Amino acid sequence: MMRTFTISLCVAFAWSASLAAAEELTDVSAGEGSGDIAGAGQPQEIDELQAGECLQCHLTTEDGVGELWRDDVHARWGITCVTCHGGDETQPDKELSKRPGTGYRGALTALEDVELCGGCHGDVEYMKERKPLLPVDQLQKYWTSEHGKLLNKGETRVATCVSCHHAHGIREINDAKSPVYAVNVPATCAGCHADADYMSDFDIKTDQYAEYVESVHGKALLEKNDVRGAPACNDCHGNHGAAPPSVDAITNICGACHSYNADLFLGSPLAPAFKERSLADCVACHGKHEITHTSEEWVGAKPGSTCGKCHEQGDEGAELALYFVDSMSSVRQSFDEIHELLTEAETKGMDVTEAEDYVEAARQGLMQARTLVHSFSKPVMEEKLVEISENQAAALEAGYAALRGLEDRRRGLLVSTVLLLVLTIFVALKIRSLPPTS
Amino acid sequence: MSTSPENPDRAILAWAKDRYPIAKFAEWAEHKTVPVGPNAFWYYFGGITLFLFLIQVGTGIMLMFYYKGSADTAFASVRFISAKVPFGWLIRSVHAWSANLMIFFAFIHMFSVFFMRAYRKPRELTWLSGIVMLALLLGFGFSGYLLPWNELAFFATKVGTDIIGVIPLIGEPLMYVLRGGEEVTGSTLPRFFALHVALFPALLTIFIVAHLFFIQLQGIHEPDEWQEQPEKRKTMPFFPHFFMRELLLWLVVLNILAVLAVFFPAELGVEADPFSPAPAGIKPEWYFLATFEFLKYMPAHVGPIEGEQFGLLLISIGFVAWCLVPWIDRGRNRTVTTIVMAAGVTILVFLSIMTYLGHSV
Known part of the structure; x- marks a missing residue:
């Protein structure tokens, strides 16, 4: 679908304009030309859009350009059709508005599109007046991207600005309807990258999207809508500078979010070993687009385990992996024992809040221990395991104390019952000793 | 009677007798009697x-030493009472169980008075004051x-105050005042505490x-x-016959309370989260279950009135009639007595x- 859209844009933009047009636009944008973006320093209400006479026709054309333009973020800043397409917007007549001498350039080619958008968005002074927080290096980055490199070589079937942002109806990136809103990014990229036919000439796999959707990142973003925490394609590959990361860059990319894991790994004995074998650090074990939740089955030297890809049973790495597995398993069993104990105490009406605090601390420790696997260091893991076992021991002690407390309560009840019984007997005897009623 | 320093108890009694009509009180207490018979129990x-x-x-006073009546602190303070304060769990459990038993025995007392027809003249006001006390x-x-500010209590209070809000005219303002706003929130807790x-x-x-x-008068x-x-x-x-028997029962009830508190201590549950x-x-608690269940059986509408409003109207009529029982059954007409x-x-x-x-469904 994305491919069709891009192609249609390229075809539609058959009328080309010169690079000078983009320069002219820059001049216009500075308020010196007839493009009329005067007052561009102030956003305008939708009813006050200055689209000239163009929308008289384009509001009713099948491509829906006029309607899309109403929602376009640029329209709100006083940019009009002629800013990009040239022409005379004061003329209601189609022929007159596009007559020679009006600078009319019609639809843009892929190259023009990139340079025209980049003309404004790469202009520091221009953007500073309008969107000072918006970066101005998009065009610069684009030329470093695989898309940009191919375009530079004359390949027009690559993503340009409009492929991802659309040509008309461009929205802010934090607008949920934008194709580059975090949740929509994977589908936007997949528009081309999941299309086997379209990608056939580029020798690129097309299963990334299908793998990503099933990955832990994909589920977090697409199912849990975790737009702040979960990465989309651009978070690892870059957006305007989109490119496959190099092997050496993997740890930095994953480490942007998983910084502690990355630090641990880079400080571990495995980092140089991976480098020597040209293994892509994190990816070598966790995969790329298909990253799933880790499990303790990953660790170990058995066939099918992650460590088993390189290590053989009995070697130093396999022994360490075995230690990790045994330790984790032991910790897990202790949790089962604690849970059973605390459930019993709680069922009998005892307060186990304190014990649960220790359990929580131990669980946090276990999570940290799982992270510490990336240190591939027995002493580091041992230190954490000691901390976990101390918390587990404290939880057990608190649980047994609760049960002992229950025994104390029952003994106290027995004593008080005996005392009350003695008192009751005393009162009963006193009643019997009273003179009969009349 | 000696007033010598060698007998301090009697000296104090003599001192008091000089100042207060203790003899009259003792005489009154001596002559105060209680009927004996099959219904005496x-x-x-x-x-x-x-x-x-x-x-x-x-x-309650002991709990107040530690309880903090605001939404931010209530749950934690009750947890502290249960977990950390020496015998805090016992005090809290006794308070909770005693509340339930108190209402249970109040109901028994009211119905026993009713079936012994003790509400009749001249005890109309005793009956009315008893009903007010039960309320x-x-x-x-x-x-x-609501005070422990746990999840169950929070939502039960919401349901309970919703029912109050259904009462025509005064319901909504009353609900608003009780809740301290339109919803049960942290503003509700201090009001309930007060x-x-x-x-x-x-x-x-x-x-x-x-x-x-x-x-005492009658x-x-x-x-x-x-x-x-x-x-x-x-x-x-x-004194001392009835009082000693009553004391004996108090000791038995006290022991029952201790057993309940040890074997079924008051639970705390999960902290309330209004969101x-x-x-x-x-x-709701068992003593509101009948009302709660009765209102559930009400149809959506009864004529022009909403079902719940109609249910509350019936309950209100029943309550007023219950209050007026001493005037309905004056003991002059056997048929009226039988109907009552x-x-x-x-x-x-x-x-x-x-x-x-309500309990089982």
């Missing part, structure tokens, strides 16, 4: 209710239930004093047949069935 339940109220006051006890229960520890205790104390005053109701057959009249002195969805199976007694049995059976259904 029921006379003890008023005293048991009073005893449980005293336990409530004592344990106050229910108020105690409703307001106290009602629970200030307004209700003050009112209940006044009504207990009035209730006991009426009883004496305990005697069986009707004694008026026709005075030779059957049999009484026992209040979380209501958990399934929210129910039958109505009492019907109400008792109805409340029992509805409570059972």
Whole structure:
């Protein structure tokens, strides 16, 4: 679908304009030309859009350009059709508005599109007046991207600005309807990258999207809508500078979010070993687009385990992996024992809040221990395991104390019952000793 | 009687006698009697209710040493009481169980008075003050239930105050005042706390004093047949005969409370979160279950009135009729008495069935 859209844009933009047009636009944008973006320093209400006479026709054309333009973020800043397409917007007549001498350039080619958008968005002074927080290096980055490199070589079937942002109806990136809103990014990229036919000439796999959707990142973003925490394609590959990361860059990319894991790994004995074998650090074990939740089955030297890809049973790495597995398993069993104990105490009406605090601390420790696997260091893991076992021991002690407390309560009840019984007997005897009623 | 320093007890008594009419009080107490007969057992339940109220006051004051009545601190303070304060769990559990037993015995006391027809002249005000006290006890229960600020209590309070809001005219403003806003929020808790520890205790104390005053003035109701057959009249002195028997029952109730507190301590549950969805199976305390269940059986509309409003109207009519029983059944017409007694049995059976259904469904 994305491919069709891009192609249609390229075809539609058959009328080309010169690079000078983009320069002219820059001049216009500075308020010196007839493009009329005067007052561009102030956003305008939708009813006050200055689209000239163009929308008289384009509001009713099948491509829906006029309607899309109403929602376009640029329209709100006083940019009009002629800013990009040239022409005379004061003329209601189609022929007159596009007559020679009006600078009319019609639809843009892929190259023009990139340079025209980049003309404004790469202009520091221009953007500073309008969107000072918006970066101005998009065009610069684009030329470093695989898309940009191919375009530079004359390949027009690559993503340009409009492929991802659309040509008309461009929205802010934090607008949920934008194709580059975090949740929509994977589908936007997949528009081309999941299309086997379209990608056939580029020798690129097309299963990334299908793998990503099933990955832990994909589920977090697409199912849990975790737009702040979960990465989309651009978070690892870059957006305007989109490119496959190099092997050496993997740890930095994953480490942007998983910084502690990355630090641990880079400080571990495995980092140089991976480098020597040209293994892509994190990816070598966790995969790329298909990253799933880790499990303790990953660790170990058995066939099918992650460590088993390189290590053989009995070697130093396999022994360490075995230690990790045994330790984790032991910790897990202790949790089962604690849970059973605390459930019993709680069922009998005892307060186990304190014990649960220790359990929580131990669980946090276990999570940290799982992270510490990336240190591939027995002493580091041992230190954490000691901390976990101390918390587990404290939880057990608190649980047994609760049960002992229950025994104390029952003994106290027995004593008080005996005392009350003695008192009751005393009162009963006193009643019997009273003179009969009349 | 010696007033010598060698007998300090008697010296104090003599000192008091010089200043206060102790002799008159002793004479009055000596002549105070309680009827003896097959129904005498029921006379003890008023005293048991009073005893449980005293336990409530004592344990309530102790709980207040540590309880912090705001939404931010209430749950943590109750958890602290249960987990950390020495015997805090016992005090809290006794308070919770004593509240339930107090309401249970108050109901028994009310129905025993009803079926012994002790509400008749001259004890109309004793009956009315008793009903007001039972209403106050229910108020105690409703307001106290929210105080631990746990999830169940929060949503039960929401349901309970929703029902209050259905009452025509006064319902919505009353609900607003109780909640401290349109919804049950952190603003509701201090209001319920204030009602629970200030307004209700003050009112209940006044009504207990009035209730006991009426009883002392008029004496305990005697069986009707004694008026026709005075030779059957049999009484026992209040002091010490009745009082010692009452004391014996208090000791038994105290032991029951201790057993309940140890084997079924008050639970705390999960802290209330006003933004979380209501958990399934929210129910009020057992003494509100009958009303809750009855309103559930109401159709959406009864004529022009909403079903719930109609249900509350029926309950209100029943309540007013219950209050007016002394004036409806004055003992002059046997048929009226029979109808009133039958109505009492019907109400008792109805409340029992509805409570059972509310508990089991």
